[in-house]
Amino acid sequence: MKTTKLFFTALLSLFFIIPAIAQYDMTALEVVEAAYNRPTGEDMTADLEMILINRQGDRRVREIKQYGKDFGDIEKTIMFFLTPADVRNTSFMNWSYIDGRDDDQWIYLPALRRVRRISGDSKSDYFMGSDFTYDDLGDRHPHEDEHTILRMEEIDGVESYVIESIPKEKDYMYSRTVTWVAKGKWIALKREFYDDRGEYLKTLRVKEYDNIQGYWTVLHSEMENDQRQHRTVMQFKNVEYDTGVSDNMFTERMMTRGL
Amino acid sequence: MKRTIFVLLLIGLIGQGVFAQGISMYGYGRTYWGGFMQHNGEYSILQNTLDLRFDHRGMKTSLFANPVVYHYPDQDLDILLRQAYLDLHFDSMDIRVGKQQIIWGKADGVFITDILSPKDLREFLLPDFEEIRLGINALKMSFYRGNSTYEFVWMPVFQEGIMPSDTSRWAPRKPDFLAGAEYDYSNADVEKKLENSQFAFRYSLLASAADIELVAAYVWDELPTNHVYRTVDPEPNQVTGLTVRPEHHRLGVFGGSFSTTKGGFVIRGEGAYYTGKHFNTTEPAHIGGTVRRDYLHYLAGVEYILWGATVGTQLIQETILNYDDYIIQDQFRNTATFLVSKDYRRETIKLELFTYYGFDDNDALIRPSITYDFADGFEILAGANIFLGDGTGYFGQFDKNDMIYAKVKFNF
Numbered sequence: 001m002k003t004t005k006l007f008f009t010a011l012l013s014l015f016f017i018i019p020a021i022a023q024y025d026m027t028a029l030e031v032v033e034a035a036y037n038r039p040t041g042e043d044m045t046a047d048l049e050m051i052l053i054n055r056q057g058d059r060r061v062r063e064i065k066q067y068g069k070d071f072g073d074i075e076k077t078i079m080f081f082l083t084p085a086d087v088r089n090t091s092f093m094n095w096s097y098i099d100g101r102d103d104d105q106w107i108y109l110p111a112l113r114r115v116r117r118i119s120g121d122s123k124s125d126y127f128m129g130s131d132f133t134y135d136d137l138g139d140r141h142p143h144e145d146e147h148t149i150l151r152m153e154e155i156d157g158v159e160s161y162v163i164e165s166i167p168k169e170k171d172y173m174y175s176r177t178v179t180w181v182a183k184g185k186w187i188a189l190k191r192e193f194y195d196d197r198g199e200y201l202k203t204l205r206v207k208e209y210d211n212i213q214g215y216w217t218v219l220h221s222e223m224e225n226d227q228r229q230h231r232t233v234m235q236f237k238n239v240e241y242d243t244g245v246s247d248n249m250f251t252e253r254m255m256t257r258g259l
Numbered sequence: 260m261k262r263t264i265f266v267l268l269l270i271g272l273i274g275q276g277v278f279a280q281g282i283s284m285y286g287y288g289r290t291y292w293g294g295f296m297q298h299n300g301e302y303s304i305l306q307n308t309l310d311l312r313f314d315h316r317g318m319k320t321s322l323f324a325n326p327v328v329y330h331y332p333d334q335d336l337d338i339l340l341r342q343a344y345l346d347l348h349f350d351s352m353d354i355r356v357g358k359q360q361i362i363w364g365k366a367d368g369v370f371i372t373d374i375l376s377p378k379d380l381r382e383f384l385l386p387d388f389e390e391i392r393l394g395i396n397a398l399k400m401s402f403y404r405g406n407s408t409y410e411f412v413w414m415p416v417f418q419e420g421i422m423p424s425d426t427s428r429w430a431p432r433k434p435d436f437l438a439g440a441e442y443d444y445s446n447a448d449v450e451k452k453l454e455n456s457q458f459a460f461r462y463s464l465l466a467s468a469a470d471i472e473l474v475a476a477y478v479w480d481e482l483p484t485n486h487v488y489r490t491v492d493p494e495p496n497q498v499t500g501l502t503v504r505p506e507h508h509r510l511g512v513f514g515g516s517f518s519t520t521k522g523g524f525v526i527r528g529e530g531a532y533y534t535g536k537h538f539n540t541t542e543p544a545h546i547g548g549t550v551r552r553d554y555l556h557y558l559a560g561v562e563y564i565l566w567g568a569t570v571g572t573q574l575i576q577e578t579i580l581n582y583d584d585y586i587i588q589d590q591f592r593n594t595a596t597f598l599v600s601k602d603y604r605r606e607t608i609k610l611e612l613f614t615y616y617g618f619d620d621n622d623a624l625i626r627p628s629i630t631y632d633f634a635d636g637f638e639i640l641a642g643a644n645i646f647l648g649d650g651t652g653y654f655g656q657f658d659k660n661d662m663i664y665a666k667v668k669f670n671f
Contacts, residue, residue: 060635074467084635084636085287085636085670086632086638088285088670095467097467102520102523104467106470111387111388111389112388112389113360113362113389114362114363114365115470117525118525119524119525119562119564120520126606128606129605129606129607130605230605248403251406252408252463253401253403253408257321258316259316
């Protein structure tokens with residue numbers, strides 16, 4: 001009796017699962033890894049304009065100059081805040097480790113005139129009052145979530161994998177995300193975020209992207225927070241790759257000296 | 260008044276002239292009103308501030324100047340040059356020369372290895388720390404190797420800290436035995452000559468495991484020691500007069516600090532060993548009523564993000580080594596600081612509570628505040644400074660000076 005039950009279970013599995021796998025040319029994990037490993041050059045410089053827009057349409061603009069460099073096992077980023085005036089000359093540095101340990105982060109506040117180490121554990125905090133958390137801005141490792149391909153769908157004329165990702169960590173700020181990954185370009189063109197109670201929270205939409213020096217690059221994206229009736233526009237300008245950014249850019253000297 | 264107009268015109272002319280040479284100007288304007296909750300509602304401060312910064316940054320050279328104008332009702336403008344320095348940049352070295360604030364250490368609101376820039380304590384510890392620290396004339400050479408920085412500082416001229424006048428509500432309480440004493444300031448100045456230079460060194464490392472600083476300094480104690488001389492009538496062998504001669508003394512300082520993260524906690528530590536600090540005594544046999552003792556000052560602190568709020572505390576101890584009972588200052592002084600800070604409405608509203616607590620005198624300074632970013636660069640701040648204690652402790656001595664205040668600030 002037990003053997004018969006196992007036989008029918010295996011038969012049903014073959015009947016339903018094999019066609020499901022055959023429907024897509026890649027697994028969900030392979031798609032997410034392709035996006036995660038999308039080439040971004042040895043180093044990158046860019047000007048970032050972040051516009052915060054509230055429900056009344058009031059706008060606040062933040063301008064940042066940022067540099068990033070891949071050191072192999074560490075990815076280092078440094079940001080220099082240019083406007084508004086009350087954050088001028090503030091700088092922020094992040095060291096992100098490939099082995100998954102918490103990032104190291106420092107901030108230089110010109111009023112205090114010293115570099116302070118801050119907790120890299122606050123990934124759920126919103127970045128500079130925007131709709132992006134620190135984790136939204138970083139590269140989340142594919143193995144931190146369970147991924148499933150929901151369907152294929154065209155978005156702005158680009159065929160995309162629609163992937164549902166559910167975090168393995170129980171207390172993570174999102175219960176799930178749904179991401180539209182452009183086939184071949186491996187850019188996340190759209191992402192829906194659901195809060196820790198499972199309620200729809202916000203959507204990220206890529207409005208403009210381009211191939212710069214052989215690297216697919218997001219140039220304009222918008223995060224619209226449905227719960228807070230607030231949105232953030234991020235625009236990258238003057239993006240350059242592989243310009244030979246010096247290792248010395250990511251040091252206490254540069255944080256205090258600024259641009 | 261003529262001087263004031265001249266300086267303002269000069270600032271204006273410089274502003275006009277320098278833009279062509281790539282010098283940017285920014286700064287802030289601020290109105291700061293405060294009132295005592297006792298003293299019949301007397302104003303504690305009515306101050307308007309214009310803080311200008313002229314900044315030129317080049318590949319090889321940089322220039323920075325920070326003139327500040329303070330206006331108080333019924334007073335002449337108070338104009339100062341907080342900083343004015345030139346930078347020379349080399350591949351692995353910077354040289355900064357001029358008047359500058361030099362800030363070392365990891366502690367918040369406590370000065371342990373942060374001893375080079377003297378302090379303006381005319382309003383106790385209440386102003387922003389950027390305003391408490393005075394610029395000092397110095398030549399600073401910084402060498403860089405990887406994530407390490409080596410700094411050598413030469414300060415050719417000593418500048419003392421500024422204390423409140425005797426009539427100020429922020430004047431520290433004087434020891435009872437000095438009541439009626441006469442002051443003789445003939446030894447109070449440190450002569451401006453090469454041998455009175457101050458020197459300091461710092462090694463700093465920013466690394467994944469921890470940030471580390473090591474410092475050594477040969478400086479002058481920024482506040483003078485009050486040497487007390489008694490006039491004795493030999494016949495009844497009775498003290499008939501007291502003369503106080505303030506005098507600065509040399510200090511050797513060795514110390515360090517670190518900062519690291521562990522499981523979401525930021526852990527900080529800082530300590531310094533001071534050699535040859537002078538302390539007042541009750542023993543008449545000591546010349547000038549003082550003795551020299553080595554002295555330790557150190558802290559341990561932790562900071563954590565809890566429910567979106569930054570929560571932090573620091574435990575601080577000061578210890579006089581080889582202590583004798585005739586030393587007036589207690590052998591130990593134990594203090595703690597507590598911080599709770601949280602942003603709301605996309606970082607446009609910030610609530611903060613910073614507290615100093617003195618264990619020995621059971622006194623405290625409690626500083627709640629709320630800041631509202633009305634628009635980009637424009638902020639409104641309201642707060643209070645509440646002193647608790649019985650009038651004898653470091654904070655309790657200002658128990659009658661509880662105040663509420665508001666600041667409106669525009670950054671440009």
